[in-house]
Amino acid sequence: MTITPLLGPNGKIPILIRDDDTNFFTKGNMLESIYSNAWNNQFKISLSVIPYQKTINDVCVPPDFRNFPEHHSIENNEGLCTFLKEKIRHNKIEIVQHGVTHDLIDGRGEFSQQIDGKNEDINRTIKDTFTHYYRSLNTDHNGKNSKMGFESYVNIGRDIIKKSLDINPVLFVPPFDDFSTHNLNLLSCLSMIPIYGQSNYHRFFRSSYVPNYFKKYFASKLLKKFANVGFIIPFIMSNVDYYNNKHNQGIMLYIPRRLKINPISNSNKNAENKKGSSQTCVKWISNTISYSIIQRTPLGILNHYHHYFYDWNYDSITRKNLFEQWNQILQLLSKIPFSWKTTFFDLYQRIRKIKKINIAFTGQKITIKSGNELIKEISFKVDKVLQSVKEDIVYDEQDKTIITIDQLKPNSTFVFYVK
Known part of the structure; x- marks a missing residue:
């Protein structure tokens, strides 16, 4: 005899939509273009916000700013902050802290390794962030009295979000979905709710048995593979993870089994003609929805708004194929007859009671x-x-x-x- 509590109320499937990389360079019209239809259908969007974006060589930074050693606080984009506060006020979005700078440290995400350890590359990068941040405050406090450790580093991002959006962020997603077990434990001690992957890919990078040079090598391969492509990824949660398991932390996500054909929307000039690839992506998500309907597991979609405007064309969507996929996926989600359109925080509040x-x-x-x-x-x-x-x-x-x-x-x- 087995009996398992379901996470959704009245047996409903929790539906989560997450979009990563909102930062100083984001414009409100970009988010509005992608999500206006979702908002009209009562979906809520979880925006993963980078508080203090470093201008690294990454697609989350416009090409004219890449590879410059600068930091840009989201609070300096007043138009975006006004837009986000309005959406928060109308319960259209929730804010998730997406790291601090989104920097790559030794080829990995900024929370992939122990921040207060002995790694010189990490210490140098973190120190650089502290220096820029306290210098930007224009106060007598230059950061010398602040211990350069995990908590004070995370709090740089939290403080920026507090000042920018008038909220205290409690949800946290690591950049590049790269989270060490050590940092995961520390984050939970800060009364924050970590959102992190539990698929084989994620466990590989968190494993203490895998040498760091292997992790760095595979991280480099993955970054190159996905650097210039647009993609939409489904994720699911397991009801069993939160029943009689007092040791898990936060919200754990799984990437469902992929189809044999690569479901990524290609970014080259021929992408518009590759209907087979786009339909494969939609089919992958359709199959995931079917699984969630049977198991009543929470279901989510991971998006990156800037993928639709590649490479930072502010005026209009350039990846029409990807946007077509998104609209098809949104229609599939809207047709689920027993769904709970929710946020990570509201779902976690229910999980906390169920545990x-x-x-x-x-x-x-x-x-x-x-x-x-x-x-x-x-x-x-x-x-x-x-x-x-x-x-x-x-x-x-x-x-x-x-x-x-x-x-x-x-x-x-x-x-x-x-x-």
Whole structure:
């Protein structure tokens, strides 16, 4: 007998849309062009914001600014900040802190290795960021009294977002999806919620058994492969990860199995003619949606707004093929009949309560004990028919293996029996 709590209320599938790399160079009209239709359909967008963008050689920086050793705070783009604050006020977006500078350190993301360790490349890069940041404040405080460590480095980004958008960021996504286990643990200690990958690719880079030179080599290969292409990536979450597992941290994402054909939207001149490639991408996501409908797992889409405007053409979308894919995907998401269009923070608040549930088995008897908070419309996926003595069970209309309890009151007990 198995019984697993579902993360969505009333058995609904949580739908998450995440867009990475909003920074000083972003314009509000770019985001509006991509997401106006999503907002009209009540979807919410999680924007991963780079607070203090360093002008590295990367597609998240306009070509005229690349390879200059400068830092650009998002607070200096007043038009963008006004746009974002308006969207926050109308509950259209949530803000996720996307690292601090999005810099590459020793060929890897800025949070891929121990920041307060002995690596000279890391220390030199972090020190450079501290120097630029405190110099930009135009105060007597030059940063000498601040310990150059993990917490103070993360707080540079948090402080910029606080000043720019009048919010205190609590969600965190590492640049290049590259997160060391050490930094993951430290981030959780700062009362932030990490969002990170748990696929084989991610575990490879976090493994202490893989030599760093291997990781650096493969990171370089991946960066070259995806440097000049536009892509849309689906991700899923596992309901099981948050049941009876007190040791996991934050929100864990998985990349679903790919199709054999590369689903990336090509960036070359012939991309518009490669309909097969675009349909493969849509099919990949369609298959992922089908899986989520069966399992009722949270489903998400990872986007990068600047991919649509390659290479930073502010005036209009240049990758028409990619934008066509996005609109098809949005239609597929809109057609899911039992979805919960939500944000990472709202989903995590529900996860936090679900993790406190305890389920005990005694013969044919199943006892569910809640934590100290009310959980509304809590659903479970079961593999046998159940009945309750006092309370009514609501069976899902599409899937009779899913049952819903209208509410679990704080510190209460709910009893089922196997028929």
